[in-house]
Amino acid sequence: MRTIRFLLQKEFLQIFRNKGMLPIIFLMPVVQLVVLSFAATYELREVNVHLVDFDQSSASRQLVNKFQASGYFNLQNRSVDVDQGIEDMRANNVRLVMVIPHDFERNIESGRPASVQLNIDAVDGATAGLIQGYGRSIIQDFSSEVQPRVKNLQPPDQQAIEMIPASWYNPNLDYINYMVPGILVVLVSMIGMFLSGMNIVREREMGTIEQLNVTPIKRYQFITGKLFPFWIIALFELALGLAIARFGFGIPFVGNIWLLFAIAGIYLLVVQGIGLFISTVTDTQQQAMFIAWFLMVVFILMGGLFTPIESMPSWAQDVTLVNPVAHFIKIMRMVLLKGAGWAEVQRLVGILALMTIIILPAAIFRYRKSTG
Amino acid sequence: MDAFIGFVTKEFKQIYRDKRTLLVLFGMPIIQMLLFGFAIRNEVEDAKVMVLDASRDEVTQQIISKVDASKYFTIEGHIQRYDAIEDLFQQGEIDEVLVFESDFARKLQRDEQPAVHIITDASNPNLAQLIQQYSSSIIVDYQQRMSDDDRIQQGGIGTNVNMLFNPQLESVNLFVPGLIAVILMLISALMTSISITREKEMGNMEILLVSPLRPAQIIIGKVLPYLVLAFVNVLTVLVMARWVFTVPFRGSYSLFLAESLLFIFTALALGVYISTRADDQQTAMMASLAGLLLPTVLLSGFIFPISSMPVILQWISNLIPARWFLVIVRSIMLKDSGLLLLWKETLILVIMTVGFIALSVKNFKIRLE
Numbered sequence: 001m002r003t004i005r006f007l008l009q010k011e012f013l014q015i016f017r018n019k020g021m022l023p024i025i026f027l028m029p030v031v032q033l034v035v036l037s038f039a040a041t042y043e044l045r046e047v048n049v050h051l052v053d054f055d056q057s058s059a060s061r062q063l064v065n066k067f068q069a070s071g072y073f074n075l076q077n078r079s080v081d082v083d084q085g086i087e088d089m090r091a092n093n094v095r096l097v098m099v100i101p102h103d104f105e106r107n108i109e110s111g112r113p114a115s116v117q118l119n120i121d122a123v124d125g126a127t128a129g130l131i132q133g134y135g136r137s138i139i140q141d142f143s144s145e146v147q148p149r150v151k152n153l154q155p156p157d158q159q160a161i162e163m164i165p166a167s168w169y170n171p172n173l174d175y176i177n178y179m180v181p182g183i184l185v186v187l188v189s190m191i192g193m194f195l196s197g198m199n200i201v202r203e204r205e206m207g208t209i210e211q212l213n214v215t216p217i218k219r220y221q222f223i224t225g226k227l228f229p230f231w232i233i234a235l236f237e238l239a240l241g242l243a244i245a246r247f248g249f250g251i252p253f254v255g256n257i258w259l260l261f262a263i264a265g266i267y268l269l270v271v272q273g274i275g276l277f278i279s280t281v282t283d284t285q286q287q288a289m290f291i292a293w294f295l296m297v298v299f300i301l302m303g304g305l306f307t308p309i310e311s312m313p314s315w316a317q318d319v320t321l322v323n324p325v326a327h328f329i330k331i332m333r334m335v336l337l338k339g340a341g342w343a344e345v346q347r348l349v350g351i352l353a354l355m356t357i358i359i360l361p362a363a364i365f366r367y368r369k370s371t372g
Numbered sequence: 373m374d375a376f377i378g379f380v381t382k383e384f385k386q387i388y389r390d391k392r393t394l395l396v397l398f399g400m401p402i403i404q405m406l407l408f409g410f411a412i413r414n415e416v417e418d419a420k421v422m423v424l425d426a427s428r429d430e431v432t433q434q435i436i437s438k439v440d441a442s443k444y445f446t447i448e449g450h451i452q453r454y455d456a457i458e459d460l461f462q463q464g465e466i467d468e469v470l471v472f473e474s475d476f477a478r479k480l481q482r483d484e485q486p487a488v489h490i491i492t493d494a495s496n497p498n499l500a501q502l503i504q505q506y507s508s509s510i511i512v513d514y515q516q517r518m519s520d521d522d523r524i525q526q527g528g529i530g531t532n533v534n535m536l537f538n539p540q541l542e543s544v545n546l547f548v549p550g551l552i553a554v555i556l557m558l559i560s561a562l563m564t565s566i567s568i569t570r571e572k573e574m575g576n577m578e579i580l581l582v583s584p585l586r587p588a589q590i591i592i593g594k595v596l597p598y599l600v601l602a603f604v605n606v607l608t609v610l611v612m613a614r615w616v617f618t619v620p621f622r623g624s625y626s627l628f629l630a631e632s633l634l635f636i637f638t639a640l641a642l643g644v645y646i647s648t649r650a651d652d653q654q655t656a657m658m659a660s661l662a663g664l665l666l667p668t669v670l671l672s673g674f675i676f677p678i679s680s681m682p683v684i685l686q687w688i689s690n691l692i693p694a695r696w697f698l699v700i701v702r703s704i705m706l707k708d709s710g711l712l713l714l715w716k717e718t719l720i721l722v723i724m725t726v727g728f729i730a731l732s733v734k735n736f737k738i739r740l741e
């Protein structure tokens with residue numbers, strides 16, 4: 001026990017003495033959490049529009065005003081040449097070219113069908129879908145406003161179905177609530193995986209591992225000494241991040257925070273185990289880093305953080321079963337936002353525990369072989 | 373000059389002798405492309421819907437089957453009680469619940485407004501927003517078609533929508549060009565920064581500095597192998613984009629390759645700059661990994677449109693090199709944009725590259741004293 005205590009003391013000292021690393025460990029995650037959480041949204045803000053208005057009538061002007069008044073669209077350019085509009089889209093100045101044909105007003109007034117053309121930049125399909133949705137509903141509104149007035153009939157008894165949307169757990173569709181827990185998981189995982197993995201391969205690259213091997217330190221003591229400090233640091237960072245989430249972003253914590261920390265403790269052992277395993281199969285920090293980077297990118301992009309796992313093809317959904325990041329992100333969101341308790345998360349925690357039982361001993365075993 | 377050539381040869385040999393690293397360097401981008409190209413989707417597909425239909429008449433049945441028929445939704449089944457919704461959402465298996473009030477068809481006939489509640493699990497707000505939008509447009513469509521049947525067309529304004537450059541709204545076409553940027557950025561910046569810091573950490577830098585090589589030559593020698601490596605990766609990724617993912621390539625190949633080269637320069641210069649600031653590999657790699665990974669993925673427009681971000685973040689995103697390269701790649705591949713339309717983005721990348729080089733030179737000299 002004494003040996004471990006001294007080892008820990010040494011490791012902590014080494015970490016806190018490294019002035020270059022300290023801001024990276026403690027400051028960068030906080031900054032990223034605060035800044036990046038705002039980035040991950042499809043929420044539609046001012047879409048730049050190129051208007052091609054062949055009609056130049058008061059009706060067309062009214063429609064355009066309605067578009068601008070909606071707050072979603074911003075008239076950037078206008079011309080009477082569709083090609084010029086498309087060219088504007090090619091140059092990425094606008095994402096919508098709206099074409100109002102000749103006779104637009106005349107058709108409306110005489111009760112003939114009129115039409116508006118929306119040319120949408122669909123490179124980003126999800127946004128294009130939203131632009132289409134908002135655009136159509138504005139035109140629909142305009143249509144029903146303008147109809148009864150010009151036709152002088154009683155309002156056409158619009159057979160309407162009333163649609164009442166309700167967004168549970170997050171009534172204002174506040175995406176911050178969703179992103180902050182997820183991004184926090186990624187930041188904590190990076191600390192856990194990169195640092196502990198690097199630390200050991202670094203000893204090998206520097207040759208100091210030989211020295212450690214001739215000391216009477218037992219392997220489990222050595223591994224504990226290497227993993228424990230970053231385990232503590234990562235948990236500390238989780239606490240810090242949650243504090244920011246709670247008091248900075250005002251995210252409601254519906255669930256039990258202690259449950260979350262207990263699960264985080266297990267989860268961190270998994271990522272540290274992976275880091276440790278990587279460091280046993282590599283010779284240099286460069287190799288270790290590249291593999292760690294690769295895994296991390298896969299874990300993040302296939303973790304349901306940015307794009308929903310449900311949208312993936314089913315084989316990819318199966319792949320995410322072995323992704324610890326995906327499980328922990330899910331647990332975080334379930335506990336924090338929906339107030340899920342042990343009963344709801346126990347299956348996921350079971351998977352994480354199983355991963356720990358597999359990866360950690362495997363890494364320690366490999367480590368012995370490669371240095372013994 | 374001989375010394376320089378010798379040095380460069382040595383660097384190349386050192387990297388290319390290390391078969392394991394090479395495998396990683398070439399293999400991993402390919403695996404990543406395959407994985408993400410096939411797996412990442414940001415459009416809604418088969419969102420799971422439960423129905424609470426208190427009416428069970430012909431109209432609600434028609435709407436339900438219309439929802440089920442669309443590729444966006446799958447009807448998973450019916451529930452009888454409102455209380456059951458909470459459980460469904462808690463387990464996370466269902467994305468949306470449609471609740472039809474009783475007497476739906478009758479109310480519709482009597483010109484009352486029957487209500488349909490579209491309840492989404494908005495703990496994922498992005499997904500919830502998309503599926504709400506999709507479900508209401510299905511219902512609006514249904515309504516329109518019904519009124520068309522009922523009476524003679526009374527005019528009204530139709531909307532004619534064209535989805536340009538990506539008519540099938542395929543996510544692949546958005547993500548594959550983006551992946552090129554992310555992979556290049558991280559490989560080039562990460563590898564160079566670590567490789568140069570390694571020399572420092574091992575104490576080799578001192579030896580190199582007393583050699584007849586000038587500092588600039590040392591840096592160029594270090595960077596050149598990675599330039600070649602990254603360029604091979606560009607070609608691999610391009611081949612995969614074309615023939616594995618069949619992403620259309622409408623623009624000019626030579627412009628694409630030239631721009632890629634420029635972007636590799638930017639990333640390498642950034643890597644060199646990081647290495648002049650960091651004293652050991654650990655710091656260098658944390659700076660380039662932890663510091664670049666999330667910002668590059670999140671702020672470049674790779675997944676989330678920059679125009680949706682708060683204004684401050686839009687400014688910050690201007691500092692991310694990948695943001696500009698992404699616009700260039702997507703425009704060349706999907707929109708056939710020429711240099712004339714992309715000069716601004718290109719110029720910004722040139723300025724960034726020069727800037728990083730200047731900063732590196734300045735820092736490097738300080739270290740020599």
